[in-house]
Amino acid sequence: MSEHSGHTGHVVPVSIYVSVFLALMVGTALTTGVAYINLGRWNTVVALAIAVTKMLLVVLFFMHVKYATGLTRVVIICGFFWLGIMITLSCADELTRAWEINAVGWDGIIPFLVRLF
Amino acid sequence: MAAHAAHEHPPGFAHQFEDTAQQKEAGTLGMWAFLVTEILFFGGMFASYIIYRSLHLAGFIIGSHLLEVKFGATNTAVLICSSLTMALAIRSAQTGKGRGQIIWWLILTMILGTLFLFLKFTFEWRNDYVEHIVPSAYFGFQYRPEWGANAPYVQMFMCFYFFMTGLHALHMVVGLGILTVLVIMTARNKFSSEYYSPLEISGLYWHFVDIVWIFLFPLLYLIGGLYRQ
Numbered sequence: 001m002s003e004h005s006g007h008t009g010h011v012v013p014v015s016i017y018v019s020v021f022l023a024l025m026v027g028t029a030l031t032t033g034v035a036y037i038n039l040g041r042w043n044t045v046v047a048l049a050i051a052v053t054k055m056l057l058v059v060l061f062f063m064h065v066k067y068a069t070g071l072t073r074v075v076i077i078c079g080f081f082w083l084g085i086m087i088t089l090s091c092a093d094e095l096t097r098a099w100e101i102n103a104v105g106w107d108g109i110i111p112f113l114v115r116l117f
Numbered sequence: 118m119a120a121h122a123a124h125e126h127p128p129g130f131a132h133q134f135e136d137t138a139q140q141k142e143a144g145t146l147g148m149w150a151f152l153v154t155e156i157l158f159f160g161g162m163f164a165s166y167i168i169y170r171s172l173h174l175a176g177f178i179i180g181s182h183l184l185e186v187k188f189g190a191t192n193t194a195v196l197i198c199s200s201l202t203m204a205l206a207i208r209s210a211q212t213g214k215g216r217g218q219i220i221w222w223l224i225l226t227m228i229l230g231t232l233f234l235f236l237k238f239t240f241e242w243r244n245d246y247v248e249h250i251v252p253s254a255y256f257g258f259q260y261r262p263e264w265g266a267n268a269p270y271v272q273m274f275m276c277f278y279f280f281m282t283g284l285h286a287l288h289m290v291v292g293l294g295i296l297t298v299l300v301i302m303t304a305r306n307k308f309s310s311e312y313y314s315p316l317e318i319s320g321l322y323w324h325f326v327d328i329v330w331i332f333l334f335p336l337l338y339l340i341g342g343l344y345r346q
Contacts, residue, residue: 035339047335079153115171
């Protein structure tokens, strides 16, 4: 039995769980409050930045990825990388359909990119 | 390992694995492979949302104003609480606490999950039905004069809202089913500090559903354009 002990997974202290929980609650209050302040296009950036931070807290601590093996981490990173490919290529198609590169050059892409926010 | 007699194996240990650590990693890895498909499943909706919001922002802003932030924010808090109780249920198993404590945290998680669905169905969706802003001819979606030419895109926003939150709610219902099975398994003494993989990977699923909502809340309730009055 001795060789099996110590392999039952990392036990996260309750204090870390409670800290993460409080950080998530503060993040929720922050993202709600900031939405009522007009920051123009930066509202979208701030809201997504808070959402990504909250996601990382859940993934690293609640989902134990901070203590996971390299193999598991690679699979998770691949998943988000594929999500990035899907969103980027879909946007690259849709948003550049009205883009006349010969008429306006590369700067002409900026109005299309800004529309995302 | 071959010299091990059957009674020396930890409970729940399957013979094809070298040791419990390898078994645990295989379970976690397999669950994440499934969650990656879920990321891409929801990701398709998020990609569509990003593109149509960029094309029809004015309609999406009006649509976002139709939603009530107080319900969205409350439900976010409820789900975060349920993630904490789920994590504590797993920790109770890890640290060898009795089955009573594990069941207590699991049932608390189920109560919070049910509260989320209760708020969504009886307040939000019911109000949307009463106000005629549920898309589809059967629910009598009505254009309002003040929407003007943006009306079709307000309807499109409400389609995104119902499909995204509806799919999320469906995942919540499945999660409640999984939790019910876990409560039964715990009551039958299936788990110990040596073996609690079903709790661990079900926890991954529950936290994943929480993460989807963490993105749905700002995307639908807030950055649809709440701040651009």
